[in-house]
Amino acid sequence: MKSFKIMEKTKVWFAISLSIIIIGFIFFIKNGLNYGIDFRGGTLVQINMKQDFNKQDVEKIIAKYANDYTTNTAVNEKNEVQLEIRSNSLEEGEVQPLFKEVKDKYKLVDKDLISQQTIGPAVGQELKQKSILAFILANVAMLIYVAIRFEFKFGAAAILAIVHDILITVSVYAIFEIPINSSFIAAILTIAGYSINDTIVVFDRIRENSKKIRRVGSKEIANISITQTMSRSINTTLTTLITIISVYIFVPSVRExxxxxxxxxxxxxxxxxxxxSPIWVLLKNRKIREA
Incomplete structure (x- = not known):
């Protein structure tokens, strides 16, 4: 079976990722991250719209009172559509005028303003600290697991790959100034778990081939192993992506x-x-040169 020459273009793969991360870092230095209401504090408003509505029309009304906001919709147990508005710039005194415009347009009543809350930034600081701690603990646990199941070089490569995935994701958020809320933290931890699972599949095949094929170098073993697992990786990724994209399109309440x-x-x-895999090859070859 002819193998893909992945390892021969390691510098290209690293350059692609590094370029995205550097661009994201520049945007981060220039504008910072767009922290949402959960981190910076702000106003949370929930309105019972009762029926389907034109979201763009409602957002035109919201834009009169807030220059940064996110909206989500959900359906309650009575099959009524509810609108949730989150904003860092919406003042408490502006909620009633905003609701009045929405109420008049869609013939709502006063009780359809389900709630309005002011969330302080202290909640965001606590979320930051706990999320960073959770991410560090998760990575340490995964490093120990992979190091025990395989060897330390595999564990180090897997953790660096996870850090790469997180940096790319954060870079996208920095570049496009996408609001970051508490759901983003849950997503980051989920990404770490998914990434390690995909990486272990490749590493498991590398370990098997290392025992079977002893006359070739680590670079060729990695190429062979990637070729053998490529179809599985593509099928798994596409299947999962189709599901997630469907959720994003048809379930607005969990888009964040x-x-x-x-x-x-x-x-x-x-x-x-x-x-x-290239990081593992680099670590493996470095040990051979030092021996």
Whole structure:
């Protein structure tokens, strides 16, 4: 079976990823991340729209009172459509005028303003600290698991691939100034789990081939292993992406979670082949040179 020459173009794969990360870093330095209401504090408004409505028309009304906002819709147990508005710039005194315009347009009543809440930025600071701690603990646990199941070089390569996926995802958010809320944190931890799973499939085949094929170098073993697992990786990634994209399109209430997941899944599939495996080859060859 003819193998793909993935390892021979390692510099190209690294350059592609590094370019995206550098661009994201530049945007991060220039504008920072667009932290949403969960991190910066702001106003959360829930309106019972009762029936389907034109979201663009409602957002034109919202834009009069807030220059940064996100909207989600959900259906309650009575099969009524509810609108959720999150904004960092919407003042408490502007909620009633905003609701009055929506109420008049869609013939609502006062009780259809389900709730309005002011969320302080202290919640965001706590979320940041706990999410960073959770990410570090998750990576340490995965490093120990992979190091025990395979060897430390595999674990180091897998963790670096996860960090790559997270940096790419954050870079996309920085470049396009996409709001970051608490659901983004859950998505990041999910991405880490998916990425390690995809990487382990390739590493497991590399370990098997290392025992079977002893006359070739680590670079060729990696190429052979990637070729053997490529169809599985593509099929798994496409199947998962189709599901996530469908959720994003048809379930607006979870879009803030589905969007970073879609980016992370694509990055995870890429990194397991083009980042994790080349890093393992580099670490393996470095040990051979030092021996």
């Amino acid at each position: 979670f589905a969007f970073p997941i879609a980016i992370g899944i694509a990055c995870g599939a890429y990194s397991s082949v083009f980042i994790a």
